[in-house]
Amino acid sequence: DAKTTQPNSMESNEEEPVHLPCNHSTISGTDYIHWYRQLPSQGPEYVIHGLTSNVNNRMASLAIAEDRKSSTLILHRATLRDAAVYYCILRDEAGANSKLTFGKGITLSVRP
Amino acid sequence: EAGVTQSPTHLIKTRGQQATLRCSPISGHTSVYWYQQALGLGLQFLLWYDEGEERNRGNFPPRFSGRQFPNYSSELNVNALELEDSALYLCASSLAFRQHLNEKLFFGSGTQLSVL
Numbered sequence: 001d002a003k004t005t006q007p008n009s010m011e012s013n014e015e016e017p018v019h020l021p022c023n024h025s026t027i028s029g030t031d032y033i034h035w036y037r038q039l040p041s042q043g044p045e046y047v048i049h050g051l052t053s054n055v056n057n058r059m060a061s062l063a064i065a066e067d068r069k070s071s072t073l074i075l076h077r078a079t080l081r082d083a084a085v086y087y088c089i090l091r092d093e094a095g096a097n098s099k100l101t102f103g104k105g106i107t108l109s110v111r112p
Numbered sequence: 113e114a115g116v117t118q119s120p121t122h123l124i125k126t127r128g129q130q131a132t133l134r135c136s137p138i139s140g141h142t143s144v145y146w147y148q149q150a151l152g153l154g155l156q157f158l159l160w161y162d163e164g165e166e167r168n169r170g171n172f173p174p175r176f177s178g179r180q181f182p183n184y185s186s187e188l189n190v191n192a193l194e195l196e197d198s199a200l201y202l203c204a205s206s207l208a209f210r211q212h213l214n215e216k217l218f219f220g221s222g223t224q225l226s227v228l
Contacts, residue, residue: 036217043116043202043219044155087155100145100217101170102155 004088006106012078013111020073020106022088027068031090035062035073036102038085044102047073047086083110114138116205116220124226125193133188133223137205143167144186145206145217146178150199158201161186163208193227200224 005023012018024033034049048055048062050071055062061074075082087105117136125131137144146158157170161180175191184205190197201224204217 034216041221043204043221044217045219046216049216100160101157102147104152104154 004090004103006086006088006103008104009107009109011109011111012075012082014080015077018075018078018082018108018110020075020086020088020108021070022072023070024088024090025069027090028092030092032092033062033064033068033071034089034091035060036087036089038087038105039081040084044087049091078108078110080110080112083108116203116218118201118203118220118223120223121221122224122226124228126228127193127195129193131190131193131197131225133190133201133203133225135186135188135203135205135220137184137186137203138218140207141205141218142184142208143206143215144180144184145204146186146188147202147204148172148199149202149222150196155202158188190225195227198225198227 032049032051035047036044037047038044048057048060050062050064063072085105085107087102089102116138119134123131135144143162145160147155148158149155158172159169159178160167164180178188180186200222202219202222204219206215206217
């Protein structure tokens with residue numbers, strides 16, 4: 001599976017936008033970009049995914065670079081409940097050999 | 113509707129013993145994934161079952177094994193437990209892979225395995 005790299009941690013202020021970066025320079029044409037987050041003492045939960053175009057849902061927005069070698073998860077107004085570990089992963093469209101490796105993710109802290 | 117359920121919540125074993133962890137997927141989901149989350153190491157992929165078949169396996173020794181039953185529930189077995197097997201074991205489910213490419217995963221709350 002293509003690898004993703006994320007910073008270890010980020011801090012944000014409550015009610016301000018947060019931009020969480022992810023680099024995936026070896027992404028292939030059929031890899032989808034997925035984001036999950038893991039709140040304390042819980043299993044991960046799905047946030048958003050996309051292929052080429054930017055995507056929006058009720059939780060967040062996903063901005064994908066034109067060359068697809070990087071992407072950014074955008075939380076429009078951070079709340080204290082958004083403090084979590086955010087994982088950026090790649091999944092091949094065919095997916096038959098996908099191991100869905102999550103890695104360590106980026107730990108987001110939100111200041112009141 | 114019930115989410116992904118895992119049992120037991122906590123499990124304490126001694127080195128050399130065997131551990132069996134169980135996972136019930138969301139109703140209608142036929143794909144089950146197992147992950148290990150050791151302290152500070154992120155989620156490590158263990159196994160993926162889809163419609164009763166093992167689809168893929170992570171870089172873990174053979175003493176980590178599992179199976180998926182006809183009702184799509186799954187078991188993870190860890191033989192000859194070692195101290196470093198202490199971790200949170202997470203199970204996730206999704207719709208059948210062949211019909212739903214790139215379907216989102218739904219995770220359970222995990223089983224905390226402690227090996228003494």
